[in-house]
Amino acid sequence: MTNNQYKILSRRFDRNDAHNISVYEADGGYVGLKKVLSHMSREQVIAEVKESGLRGRGGAGFPAGVKWGFVPEDVEDIYFMVNADESEPGTFKDRFLLDYDPHMVIEGSIISSWAVRAKLCVIYIRGEFGWLVDRVQAAVDQAYAAGYLGENIQGSGYTLNMIVHKGAGAYICGEETGLINSVEGRKGQPRLKPPFPAVCGFLDKPTIVNNVETVASVPDIIIDGASEYRKHGTEKSAGTKLFSVSGPVKNPGIHEIPLGLPFNEFFHEWLGGMADGEELKAVIMGGSSVPVLTAEEAMETNLDYESLAEAGTMLGSGGMIIIPERCDMVELIQVLMHFYWDESCGQCTPCREGTGWLHRIVKKLRKGEGTLEDLDLIENVCEGMAGLTICPLSDAAVMPIISFLEKYRPEFEALIQNEKESISSSRWAREIRS
Amino acid sequence: MNDAGSVFTLSPESVAEFDKIVERYPTKASALMPVLWLIQDSAGFISDDAVVWISEKLEVTQARIREVISFYFMYRDTPQAKYKLQVCHNISCHIMKSRSIMTHIEKQLGVKPGVQTGDGMFVLEGVECLGACGMGPVMQVGSHLYEELTIEKVDAIIEGFRSDQPVTPDTDRKLEG
Numbered sequence: 001m002t003n004n005q006y007k008i009l010s011r012r013f014d015r016n017d018a019h020n021i022s023v024y025e026a027d028g029g030y031v032g033l034k035k036v037l038s039h040m041s042r043e044q045v046i047a048e049v050k051e052s053g054l055r056g057r058g059g060a061g062f063p064a065g066v067k068w069g070f071v072p073e074d075v076e077d078i079y080f081m082v083n084a085d086e087s088e089p090g091t092f093k094d095r096f097l098l099d100y101d102p103h104m105v106i107e108g109s110i111i112s113s114w115a116v117r118a119k120l121c122v123i124y125i126r127g128e129f130g131w132l133v134d135r136v137q138a139a140v141d142q143a144y145a146a147g148y149l150g151e152n153i154q155g156s157g158y159t160l161n162m163i164v165h166k167g168a169g170a171y172i173c174g175e176e177t178g179l180i181n182s183v184e185g186r187k188g189q190p191r192l193k194p195p196f197p198a199v200c201g202f203l204d205k206p207t208i209v210n211n212v213e214t215v216a217s218v219p220d221i222i223i224d225g226a227s228e229y230r231k232h233g234t235e236k237s238a239g240t241k242l243f244s245v246s247g248p249v250k251n252p253g254i255h256e257i258p259l260g261l262p263f264n265e266f267f268h269e270w271l272g273g274m275a276d277g278e279e280l281k282a283v284i285m286g287g288s289s290v291p292v293l294t295a296e297e298a299m300e301t302n303l304d305y306e307s308l309a310e311a312g313t314m315l316g317s318g319g320m321i322i323i324p325e326r327c328d329m330v331e332l333i334q335v336l337m338h339f340y341w342d343e344s345c346g347q348c349t350p351c352r353e354g355t356g357w358l359h360r361i362v363k364k365l366r367k368g369e370g371t372l373e374d375l376d377l378i379e380n381v382c383e384g385m386a387g388l389t390i391c392p393l394s395d396a397a398v399m400p401i402i403s404f405l406e407k408y409r410p411e412f413e414a415l416i417q418n419e420k421e422s423i424s425s426s427r428w429a430r431e432i433r434s
Numbered sequence: 435m436n437d438a439g440s441v442f443t444l445s446p447e448s449v450a451e452f453d454k455i456v457e458r459y460p461t462k463a464s465a466l467m468p469v470l471w472l473i474q475d476s477a478g479f480i481s482d483d484a485v486v487w488i489s490e491k492l493e494v495t496q497a498r499i500r501e502v503i504s505f506y507f508m509y510r511d512t513p514q515a516k517y518k519l520q521v522c523h524n525i526s527c528h529i530m531k532s533r534s535i536m537t538h539i540e541k542q543l544g545v546k547p548g549v550q551t552g553d554g555m556f557v558l559e560g561v562e563c564l565g566a567c568g569m570g571p572v573m574q575v576g577s578h579l580y581e582e583l584t585i586e587k588v589d590a591i592i593e594g595f596r597s598d599q600p601v602t603p604d605t606d607r608k609l610e611g
Contacts (some may be wrong), residue, residue, distance in 0.1 A: 017610040089524045089563040127508045128564050130577020131605050169507030185466030187505040246526035246567035253568045335528050339562055
């Protein structure tokens, strides 16, 4: 990892001992929690986080402080949940936070829970991170023993319990209402909104769900203040962000960047360019669900929420997938369509049926049995899926395939052996004839 | 479905763990997922008898328990191979040539994905993203990951399991303090 000046969230990633509470405390840990409990009001904490411009780091980018402000005043049972279901293909940043710096996540979770008056905090870790469940549970036990959790925390009168909940392999549980249903002991199917979870969530009580990286950012914002946090990043995309980079570059892995960094600079100076013998073809900027950018498009954009939106894609989770020239784009989209079809929760017809259709059409194309009408059919199926379901999984399947088809159409067409023959044998043509 | 009462039993240690879980969760039903993990981790899979037992203990219907087991990929209701080699076949690992790893393991084990070896030791499964994309290709075995797989590394891992001297997984890093 290069560029140490921006290593804030990742500052302890090269240590092998920060999972230990005494090491974390000696490095300034739990000072933020002590500060809020003794010197700040809840309103001040929420105002500070709002002022920092911290946006949800899971993918949606919603301002964290604003979300906290939605919890109604007159309710007793409030829950806080930390989304560590990190399952978006290309994303592996939260794993590092939980592995190398679990106490920073726990401290941020306690401060956040206190700010929204939660009585129980659940850290929801995806089932595939089995070894992390043990790591985080051990850290939670240490935090209880040190008096940062449990009854009357640090003599403040505030009581908070914390559960480490292990998922069991379902991408959809990363959607916040799917996650809530999962903690209730149900299938992780998302709920219709409104009501939003901040009003009616876990056990029908107000529930705030925040991503791991979001809560991990909170202690520094509390200790150093919002203005310090804003020293990095842009006006609307404040702070630093963890990017998890995969694919054949010289330096894949976790890179913490100041938001707004030009991709060109990031690619050449931080990632070291492509691995030997590889050439850049395309980039998926924020996890598999966002529209793909061609190499040329990528080189012209900056890495922040607004610039990426302008470029027609999204910053998402910061799960950056580097696609080399040797890759067949139709093959890659088949891999992704299999994923969304496999992970659709089956609740909404457009998604349940649509993801299956998309997967089957791409498979057929790759078998050499496709027709030109199949390309229209992809677009047609996508029209029936986007924005028509309870949660965004349907859109998450549509965005990659539509962008792949639009930007790499010749690769799709090359799979259609003989245009005339394929038209005459299509179902459409047969129907006309009959 | 079985209405005759459960014949399922847990070890005293697991019963103690069960009580701890139920105490920690705000409602009995919300303890379902950790209880399913507890049973699967101790028995290897979740049997019909276990479903009846959970249903009585947590006061949730058997239908709901079965629906949860089948919804989540990692819960299993049949006996499993000792070592499940779960190779990621999603986009980042695919770009890093996970397909060739899959094909190689298939050849080494002599069985198709999803089919257990005759001795019940291994099964190969292609799985979705494991959250280790920058270290691909990756493979999950139990609660750990093996990363940056090569043909040679995979051979050593399989040999390690066969000779009962497992290769240390990449996620099992040495901690200090």
